[in-house]
Amino acid sequence: MRALLLDMPHMFSTLIGPMYSLFKMPSFKKPLNQRPLPGDLAIWIFILAELGVFSIFFISYAFVRINNLEMFAEGYAHLNRVAGTINTLALITSSYFVVRGVIAIKEDKTQACVFWLRLALLAAMVYVGVKGWEYYEAFGAGYTLHTNTFYMFYFLLTFFHFAHVLLGMVILWCVAQKAKRGEYSADDHAGVESGASYWHMVDLLWIVLFPLVYVMH
């Protein structure tokens, strides 16, 4: 406990640092300690394209809401915010497990990497289960894509994200299998980093989607 208290200033600076650095103009001179992008360049181009597509959905949702305030408020009232919160926690935890997997492979701990990636898949399954249950409840109550504009956006946004979670799970499973066969090491782990980057994108998208659909009203 004492060690934790003594470490508090460091923890605080770790959390606050990124916010401060947002306002610093980046220098495009390559410093000596600058590292290359984690994983392959192609996955980052793909991630940017995915973020672009989702941004159209997010902004459309926000602006369509202006002319349908009562409809969106009524739809919002029927959403299960506990399920939304559990899903956010599940994805953040899954992302953390993936980070641990990447750290493990960089230290040449293949078995630990497989363990953390499988744990990440388990946390992702919590998301899939809760989301599936949420859809089951919504369809059971008679809500579909055609109910109104709110539900059209709700199903479109969340199902599009859900599909990305499923694809991310397939990628994580493939990476875990390859790691199990010993195909990654401390010197060759670009595949693990690429899979991890995709998974963090899925997490980042939900971080935007959660307040937009489940919190703002």
Next chain:
Amino acid sequence: MSRVKQATVIWLGLILLTLLVAFLGSFDLAVGQQEYSNAGLWITLGSLVILIFKGQLIVDFFMGLKPVNPLWRLLFSAYCVVISLFVLLAYYLGLH
């Protein structure tokens, strides 16, 4: 701080911020009443600030973009900021 310890602190921070956003969403607001509209604007503003902060933590520490070319980091950091600004603008327009 070791990388594992750093990742764990960031994860705990993200969990706490998520619970805070969920708490903001638990307020029951009605449509069309001025005092509720103002409260709704503050809830929206609060959750967007938290969204930007959470996004930055993910970009820097989970995606690992802090030590790479700053242009990449700027692209991803700006994503959450730009989306938040559009959402805030839309929310504000909805009030008037």
